[in-house]
Amino acid sequence: MARAGTRQARPDSAARLRLRVRGAVQGVGFRPFAQRIAARYGLTGFVQNDANGVLLEIEGAQCGAFLAALEAEAPPLANIESVDVEQIDARGDCAFSILQSAGGKTKTRIVADAATCPDCLEELFDASSRFHLYPFLTCTHCGPRFTIASSLPYDRARTSMANFPLCPRCEADYHDPHSRRFHAEAIACPACGPRLDADVSTIVEALRQGAVVALKGIGGYHLMCDARNEGAVASLRQRKARDAKPFAVMAANLASIDRIAAPTPAERALLAHRATPIVLMRSTDALAPSVAPGLGRIGVMLPYAPLHHLLFHAAAGYPSSNDWRGAAQGFVLVATSANRGGEPLVVDDHDARRRLSGIADLIVGHDRAIVARVDDSVMRIVDGAPAFLRRARGFVPDPVDLKTEGPCVVAVGGHLKSTVTVARGREAFISPHIGDLDDAESIRFFEESLRRLLSLLDVEPDVAACDLHPDFFSTRFAEETNLPLQRVQHHAAHVGAIAAEHGVDGPLLGVALDGYGMGDDGGAWGGELILLDGARWTRLGHLAPLPLPGGDRAAREPWRMGVAALAATGRLHRARNLFPDAPLAGQLAERLRRDAEPTTTSMGRLFDAAAALAGVCREQRYEGQAAMELEALVRTPRHMAESFQLSGGVLDFSPLLAFLADERPGPREAAEYFHGALIEGCAAWIEQEARARGLARIALGGGCMMNMILAEGLSDALRARGLSPMLARAAPCNDGGLSLGQAAIARAAFETGGVRKENAACV
Incomplete structure (x- = not known):
């Protein structure tokens, strides 16, 4: 339990020991736990929350037994990182007491919110309990923590x-x-x-009648409707301005999930985690078609708040027996973030009436304030272990261990899927998912999240870190912090995030495959092979550039990337025939013949080009739609000869694109050949550079690593070549993990004197 260097005392037969316990030890029932084991072993002394964690003094003949129990029997939500032990003079106390919390500069942390525990569930449905059917029951083993706490130490007076x-x-x-x-x-x-604000029966009846209900939960409001009612789901899409992006659903229990999906054992285990994330799993097409159109997987979660359990209890007809809790139930709910497209999650009752009245038929709030808005976490099992697509409720503010002490850094991420990270000591604290910084509400949420992290951690940053892109709001924000500033290239940050969580501080070869990031040369990068060594990064290779006709429009209209692929393979004359539903395809082809266009090395745009050529998706209604629909078609990746070329660190998939344009395979066949080629090509590309540099550890990052076919196939291919792939686990591989990578690289630069105040405009 104690870290190296911790002073350990050998307790005498009647010793008094002072114990300093660090980690996630506040708000988890640690003090009553300490009192119970002190009583068990006849010890006197005290336990107290303070700014550093928990302070104990114990006196008596069985201090050694107390220490053993402290490690073996800690409360379910506790995470003890270290226990410093010091022998002091005996005082002859008469009892063991819980003392009032002490203030001071905070060095501890609060734990994440946790799903309702089994003991509370028993009470919730026990007619003899005073908590019977009460939507807000909780105990030291479960319930809200981070979302209701305004400051530390964690005491009721500092919560909502x-x-x-x-x-x-x-x-x-x-x-x-x-x-x-x-x-x-x-x-x-x-x-x-x-x-x-309303009876549970009223809510359930509205849902059964096809209504959209806005329901206040733990970290914000959900928009809910009957997931089997196509009319209700379609109506929610129209009102929320969310044309096609998949909705998550909530089912009563694991037996109910088996009716709508086919979870693997690992997915079932992840569903039951105390954080109860949304877990992606294969769909059985038993829900309304509009829940996840065009996709083979759905995001599913279990109830995690007492109110959720009450909804399913009411839907089951208010049974008095507990048998219903394990029985399959047909009542399944869409449970999506309560906001309009792109806006932050609604948490305030007044704001809910203002922003959701045009979306929801019924708005149900409650009078427990949400101090911190936190969305649901989204995860999937990749290469045998959980990986984040969105890191939020249930995991924030659990830190990432950076393995070494360092300066305090505030890193502000990028523009899409925004998060901020504050590094303190050896820990990095990533904010909840914020979203895209496209509007004033999102920007306010960004600023709110950063203020809250700094306040809870009670730190003053030494350095700020940001992306290279000068026009990102996050970059401008960092420039105005009056701190020394480290600008971190987008794809180096993706690799840096993986290096940080895996504790790699030496040279590391990484590949970053995603949609867009500004390169050192100002170009549109997105398929990069990078050597990272501490704060230094070098671009070793990249995907062959493709034209980027229309700039950002090419990301929304994949047919443009289809035409770009024709330009790269000398087939522009086929543009009108291949894209008859795009009236501008012929004109765009003529322009590409005449004029030089900006180019991109983006893997995301390569996905778009393949999806367009395969006839899978030619216009995107949400980010990543083309890639997700292409992935959904794959059963087994297919391999073909000469699907790529590799020269001078440049990986060129022109032969693959030519095959898709000439042979016109069906959508599934095209998707399978495409994924097979990507896996083989990227593996050869990475291996060549790894052998040349004598490196075996390979970081696989960037948003395209959310594609399970690519991530698992590439990991297997690298292992077959004797290399050791590392995937993002502690933070999302997409831009939600950028701030972690920025923080790690900025720490390394600061420690070597590489960070400075760049100019007066940054001060």
């Missing part, structure tokens, strides 16, 4: 529960060392706690 004075029975539980709610800061019951 401060407005709810405890009734006598809750007060008694709070002070009873034998109660599961002993010092449970969010404790409440129907007599003293928060209240829901």
Whole structure:
């Protein structure tokens, strides 16, 4: 338990020990746990929350047994990182006490929110319990933490529960060392706690009638409707201005999920994690077609708040027996973030009425304030282990261990899928998913998230880090921080994030495959082979450039990249015939014959070109649609001879594009040949450079690594070549992980004196 260098005392037969416990140890029932084991072993002393974590003093003959129990029996939500032990003079206390929390400069942290625990669920449906059918029951083992805390140490007075004075029975539980709610800061019951605006029966009846319901939850509002009712789902799409992007769904239990999806054992285990993320799994097409149009996978989650369980209980007819909790249920709900396209999640009741009245038929709030808005986390199993697509509820603010101490860095990420990261000591704290910084509401959320992280961690940054792109809001924000500034190239940051979480501080070969990032030369990069060594990065190779006709429009209209592929393969004369539904295809082909266009090395745009040539997707209604629909078609990647060329570090898939244009295989066959070629080509490309430089560890990053076929196929191919692939696990491989990589590289640069105040405009 204790780190190297920790001073460990050998307890005497009647010693007094001072214990400093660090980690996620506040708000998890640690103090009552300590009191219980002290009572078990007849020890006196005290336990206290403070700015550094938990401080204990124990005195008696069985201090050694206490230390062993501290490690072996810690509360479910606790994460003990270290215990410093010091022997001090005995005081002869008469009892073991829980002392009032002490303030000071914060060096501890709060834990993430956790799904309702089994004990609370038993009480929720026990007619004899005072918590029977109460939507806000919680204990020290579950419930909201991060989303209700305004500051540390974690005490009720510093949460949004401060407005709810405890009734006598809750007060008694709070002070009873034998109660599961002993010092449970969010404790409440129907007599003293928060209240829901509507009856659960009213909500369920509205959902059954095809209504869209906005329901306030743990980290914000959900928009919900019946996932089997095509009319309801289509209506939600139209009102939310979300044409085709897939919706997540919530089912009552694992048996119910088996009716709508085919989860693997690993996916089932991830569903049941205490964070209850949305998990992507294969669909059985049992839901309304508009839930996830054109895709073979759906995002599924289990209920994680008492209110969610009450909805499914009501839908089952209010059974008195608990048998229903394990039985399959046909009631399945779309549960998507309550916002209009691109805006942040709604958390405030007044804001909900203002922003959601045109979307929801029924808006149901409650009077427990949400201090921090946090969306649902989204994950999938990739190469045998969980990986994030979106890191948020249930995992934030758990830190990433950077393995070494370093300066305090604030890293502001990019423009899309924004997050911010604050590095403190040896830990990096990534904010919840913020989203795209396209509007004033999102920018306010970005600023709010950063302020909150800095406040909770009680730090003053030494350095700021940002992307190279001068027009990103995040870049401009970093320039105005009055801090030394480290600009980090987009794809180096992708590789840096993986290096940081895996503890690699020496030379590392990485590939970053994604849609767009500004290169050192100002160009549109996106398929890059990078050597990273601390704060230094070198571009070793890239995908062969393709024209980028229309700039950003090419990302929204894949047919343009289809024409660009024809230009790269000498087939522009076929543009009108191959894209008859794109009236401008012929004109664009003529322009490409005449004029030089900007180019891109983007893997994302290569996906778009292949999807257009295969007739899979020629206009995108959400980011990544073409790539996702192409992936959904693949059963087994196919391999073909001479699908790529490799010369001077440039990987050219022109032969593959020519095959798709000339042979016109069907959509599934085209998707399978495309994925097979990408895997073989990228593996050969990476191996060539790895052998030349004597490197075996390979970081695989960038948004295209969200594609499970590519990520798993490439990992297998590299292992077959004797190399060791590393995927993003602690943060998303997409731009949601950029801030982590920026922070890691900026720390390395700062420690070597490479960060400076660049000019007066940055001060």
